[in-house]
Amino acid sequence: MDGFKPQKLVKLDGRVGEGGGQLVRIAVSLAALTGTPLRIDHVRGNRGDGKRGGGLKAQHASCVRYLADATAAEVTGCYVGSKSIEFKPTTTLANLVNRNIRIKAESAASILLVFQSMLPFLLFCGDDSGSPITATIQGGTNVRFSLSFEYFDQVLAPALERFGVKIDRKLDSRGWSLGATNVGSATFRFVPLTPGQTLKAPVWPVERGEITEIDITILVPADTIEAFKKALVFRIDQVLPGVGTNYHLVEDSRHRTRIYTLLVAHTSTGLRFGCDWLYDRKATGKTPDDIATEVAEKVVAKLDAEVQKGGLVDEYLQDQLVVFQALAEGSSSIPGNSEALSSEGNQVDRTDEPFGDGSQHTTTARWVTSQLLPHTKWIDKGRICKGAGWKAL
Structure with missing residues (x-):
């Protein structure tokens, strides 16, 4: 999809599905990428009033602020604890000036969740000379309810290489949310897509093997x-x-x-x-x-x-790959269980609520991508994704 920019405000409810921080991260990243005005109400509204609370957490606010700066977005509600947020980009990403990014998340907020939020946007910020982007983020590398640096390094990053995305990563210092709060740092370096390029649909094995x-x-x-x-x-x-x-x-x-x-x-x-x-x-x-x-x-x-x-992916990896499937050009299938793997259905999925096989994080991720990338098609309960083929501008 080349240059698609919906003008209609997309509204999302943070109480839908696994409407936690994942909804915020995916939605704001895609809004920045596509230039779509976005409003999210009841942010993390299904978290209740317990220890995990509701509203924006520090890592969410950090990534929203970065994406707002990169797209000169008009933003309201970008602070820790905010229950609603509006994000309206006003510029394109064609000429990203700062390619040596430094972000200091509040306290030991998850470095990996901040980077995950930025990555779909930054992947399409390439220039004609193939200049790399370096992002150094301070925060936590091992944080409750969050992706660890080790999981990213050993599982997610190798999976992204199947999409043609190669990320060099370095743990500068470890940061923990347990014990005395300890702030760490990690650096990521990659070459984004050049103008006119698309993510390729991943070449994924059709059998798990032994x-x-x-x-x-x-x-x-x-x-x-x-x-x-x-x-x-x-x-x-x-x-x-x-x-x-x-x-x-x-x-x-x-x-x-x-x-x-x-x-x-x-x-x-x-x-x-x-x-x-x-x-x-x-x-x-x-x-x-x-x-x-x-x-x-x-x-x-x-x-x-x-x-x-009996699937081809663990449940954590499956939900983290959804946004890349939705952006890629071509069809991909990454089923999470044997039932989905053996299915031969071909009915196009309804996308008005979370759908498909997998965890609530996975079904919610599919729903969010469908709202912001309407040219993406999901088939047979999410088993097949026909990506939007988004092109770097």
Whole structure:
């Protein structure tokens, strides 16, 4: 799609589907990209008044401010806690001046969620000379309810390469939301599409294949590392016997409450399935062996459940790829379970509410992209996406 710019204000309700921060991130990024005026009411309205609360969080406000600056957008409601936001871009993205971006998110807000919000927009900000864009973001790399740097590095970034998007990434320093708040930094560098180019539909395997090996990432206090190694390997051998393991990263987290583990299963067809846990339970009265066993049982069970679903992607990766499928040129199919994988339906999906197979995050992401990229077509409960073929201007 070349130069499509809807003039009608798009209104979204943050109480629809998994209407959390993901809705804000996708919607504002696509509004900036397409020049679409946008209003979101009841921001994160399904979060209630509990600890996760409602309204914009720090990472959402950070990405909205950047996208507003990049498009000279008229914005109202861009502050932490805001329950509604209006975003009206007034310039195109054809001539992005600043290609060395620096963002400091508030506190330990998630670096990866900020970058995810910016990426669909920045991918189409190329120039004729192929100048790279570098984004250095300060905030948290391991944050509750958020993508970790390790998952991005080991699962999401390799998946994006199937779309032709290669991102160099570097962890400058780690930032945690647990323990004493610690602000970290990460740097991302990539070459955006040149004018006239489109994202290519991903070449995705049609079969999952066999699990060939599992990469293990352990970020825990130094004196618990050996307990975690023993517990994870033991549990993997119990649940997935015969599968080899590899310690991809083992690191001292330097705090008793900072406990993070990621398992990445590799398949014979080149797919990756990731499952992780940033430990969020009380550790009082528990030995290192107790906690290691608890973590091992949970992450291995989660990984096994993803494998048993028989799809081609884990549920976290599936929802993060939706926006790229919607923007790409051509058809793509990345089903999350065996039922969708074997389906032969061809009915065009209704897009007036979240739809299709997958988690609520996935169905909501499809709905949001459909509102802002109406030339995208989803077929057979989201199994097939015929992308808009958006072109860099």
